[in-house]
Amino acid sequence: MKKIIVFVAGWLTIINAYAQKGESQWVYRGKDGKLTYKTTPAGDKIMDFSHAGYSGGGVALPVVPVKRVVKPSGGNDDTPLIQKAIDEVAAMPLQNGFRGAVELAPGTFTCSGPVILSASGIVLHGSGSGPDGTTIKMAGDNHTAIVIGRGNTKVPLGKTERSDSGEVNAAHTLITDTYVPSGAVSFTVADASGLALGDTIAIIRPVTENWVHFMEMDNMWRDGKKQTWLKVGARGVTKRKVTAITGNKLTIDIPLADSYDSKFLTQPGVTVMKLKSAPRVTNVGVEFLHIQCPPLEIDYGHAPYAGIRVGGDDCWVKDVYCEETMNTTVLAGNRITMEKVIVKHTYANLGASKPTDFSLEGSENLIDRCEITGGNMYFVWTSSLIPGPNVLLNCTFRGIGSRIQPHQRWSTGLLVDNCTVPDGGIDFMNRGIAGSGHGWTMGWAVAWNCVAKTYIIQNPPGAVNWAIGCIGKREQTGRLFDKNPVLPDGNFDSHGAPVAIQSLYLAQLAERLGNKSLRNIGYAANTAGMFPNKQVKAFSVKTDRDKVLGLNLALNRPVNTSSSARNFGGEKALDGIADTYWRTNDNVTKATFEVDMEGPVNINTAQLSEALGQHIDEYKIEAQLDSEWKLLWHGTTIGKNLIVKFPATTAWKVKLTILKARNYVTINHFGLYLQSENQEKKI
Incomplete structure (x- = not known):
């Protein structure tokens, strides 16, 4: 008989840590009280995110x-x-x-x-x-x-x-700088004569074969099929307004959220075009x-x-x-x-x-003081080739198996500022073959003074991601579904000790527009008192521990099935309750039951049980590792409380395939375990 144990974890250590204040080496106040930014050797820096929000940030919402x-x-x-x-x-x-x-x-x-x-x-x-x-x-x-x-x-x-591409007129030129750093507000073009102050321009960054190779995104395979991250010839478009022209040097209103390296962007290079915006x-x-x-x-x-x-x-x-x-x-x-x-x-x-x-x-979008309660989801994601600034400010997101995770194909310039995710993670990472090849999801992103259960912060080639003043466990992993190589941490700064600048967004906003701009959006000041949700308790976490096999690593994991009768979904075989079960539709005698382990998990034992008698005559269990499926076990009957052992393996997903059954399939328990030698002797 399995035993269900419930643990409740509070945030006492986090509360204590929040009494300490560190200082970021990347953004801090200089002797004059102004924000000072550290740059990478190439000149990149954390961008000014304060332009996010209605009417460009710091503007009160109208009363109409x-x-x-x-x-x-x-x-x-x-x-x-x-x-x-x-x-x-x-x-x-x-x-x-x-x-x-x-x-x-x-x-x-x-x-x-x-x-x-x-x-x-x-x-x-x-x-x-x-x-x-x-x-x-x-x-x-x-x-x-x-x-x-x-x-x-x-x-x-x-x-x-979306219908915001605009109409391009005759003004058309190229950036001539060898390298334009992320966070920059100026760059040089070949010919600025067709541009004027106040013009809206599109800065068009091409996806080239050289860049895809540099990003190591041309080597993704899934089930023997090539996966495409970004198609060569696709374009990332950043819109900005021209605020100054000196010769052929342009100054723009909002910093760039990405870098432009000519080594990887030749043919045709980065194009600058004047826009006549489409009606919106x-x-x-x-x-x-x-x-x-x-x-x-x-x-x-x-x-x-x-x-x-x-x-x-x-x-x-x-x-x-x-x-x-x-x-x-x-x-x-x-x-x-x-x-x-x-x-x-x-x-x-x-x-x-x-x-x-x-x-x-x-x-330039702002998600401010918002809340979500929900399990097995992404609280916030980003779409493909979306440039920042985009900001999450003072949000609280709760739910087991959920996270803030930019989702697919290279967005840039996201700030997660003073957000609390007590049950889940904040991830700026390489999603690899997830989806249809999401790959590197985010560059030049910042998590600032956040609280989360876990963080996966990785630096893409040629780019940086930061976690500054954050509290929670740092985790390392390979790109999704790959065991190796384990990707190193991105830039963690003052980890475990929040930094003295409470909110980066509010600090940047006040410096650009004054303290009135904070009051316009509902903040009396940039102080800890405006961010009250740092003490939110985590949800109760249910575990399933067998006296012999140990902890069930498959409990309540997300599952996809090829067939499920109404009210008998795959999750019923993973809920730790003996009376609930997964059932295929009538006359379905071949089916798959695929468990997402939500990260690399080591396993060497499976436990299976049919709910309504022995129907299954042949099955196999496979694990997904390094983008391929590896056979762990092939068997015939299952019946009640079958335990199978296989060599220890790292699995991102585990799939049970019913190859032959004499009637519809019912499984009331599917457990996965990592047994020690001492546990094995007890069986």
Whole structure:
């Protein structure tokens, strides 16, 4: 009989550590009180992140006059009622960038389709996100509750179309510097004659074969198939405004979030083009609302409802409580502020593939004082080739098996500032073949004065990532699914002792715009008192320890199955409860059960048990290591409480394949263990 033990871990050591204050060698106050930055030998430095947020940072969110008030109808669908009021305000003229607000009265609005804000200058304003406020109750077919922007109504759950490429005119030149460091605000071009002060420019960084090779991203294979990180010929685009021109030297308004090394970017080189921006929805806000859908024990690919998609620039979402939505928000525009957005999940996401509640798909965005509770997910991720600055500030994210982890294919310039992740990790890392070849996910990122259970901070070739003043366990690993080589730590500075500059973002903002800019966004000062969540306790952690075999390393791990009957998902075989089980659909006698170990785990023993009698006649167990599947065991019958031993191996994933069965498959326990010699003698 297995024994279930529950441990509760507090944050006493973290609280004690927070009484100590260190100093960063990378950003500190000089004798004049100004921020001083250390550079790498190549001249790179931590960028100024203070431009993130609505209207470029440090600007108070507008209070917009109400032009229409909508009350709940009590009917089956209030979507047309709300949309009619929005469309009426959309027909009004712009005054100082705004048309007006649509106020939703207290009560519950049942909505079976998306509320669409496709015109600039409109605010959807509820009467509060609490019990006595405004609730949008989601019903009907799969949809997103609120969509900001044009062309966003028929986008699959979790994605938002972007339409911000702009139109290029004749001004077209190349950067001529041999190396432009990350954090720089100036560079030299071949010909600046076609540019003028105030022009918006696109700095276009090509993906070249030389650069992909330098990043060691041309050697990824999965199950014998080549994996593509970034396609040669793809382009990373950074938008900036020209603030000064001296000869052919350009100065820009916001520092660069990446470096440009001519050795790897030749043919065609880094291009600078003047932009005529395409029309975008701007100055749209959503605030003081509760978005509610029913709790579902489900994988995110089948989840019916998402929260808010922001496909415009200079927009905001404030004081919104999202209950049970999956892939809750997407920030697909620029200069967006998400403030006090709270997301709650009753059940952890099912399956090894994980969703996110904050998807960063634009630049200069600020996620401030937000909270998530949810297991088996990425709290925040980044999309491909997204340049910073993007900032997470003063956020608290809770959930077992969840983490802040930039997700795919090279984003740059992310600041995770004073965030607390007591049950999970903060990772700036190489995801290798994960997904479809996510590879190096992030460069030039900073975790500043954070608290997390674990950190995986790695330096990509030619780039740097930092963890400064952070508390939590440092971990090293190879790129995902590879045992070797173990990648060395990135730049840890003052680890275990928070640094004296409480918030890097607020310090940079105050230095650029003055202390009033802090008050504009709701911070009285840049002090520890403004960051109260450093003492959040971790969740209770359940463990499963067999008296003979030891600790079950597969307990509650994410699992994917090729077949699962309704209410009998693969997670039921990993929950440590004898009466629950995984079951395939009727007449399914061949199936796979793939467990994600969420990191390299050493194992040498498996324990299996069928729930409803002996149905299985042939099976195999494999482990994924170095991007390939290795056979651990091949057998026939399983029955009750089968224990199999194999040579110790490091596994990222473990797969049980049912090759032959006389009826549908039922497994009520699948355990993985690393036995010592003394434990083996007891069997």
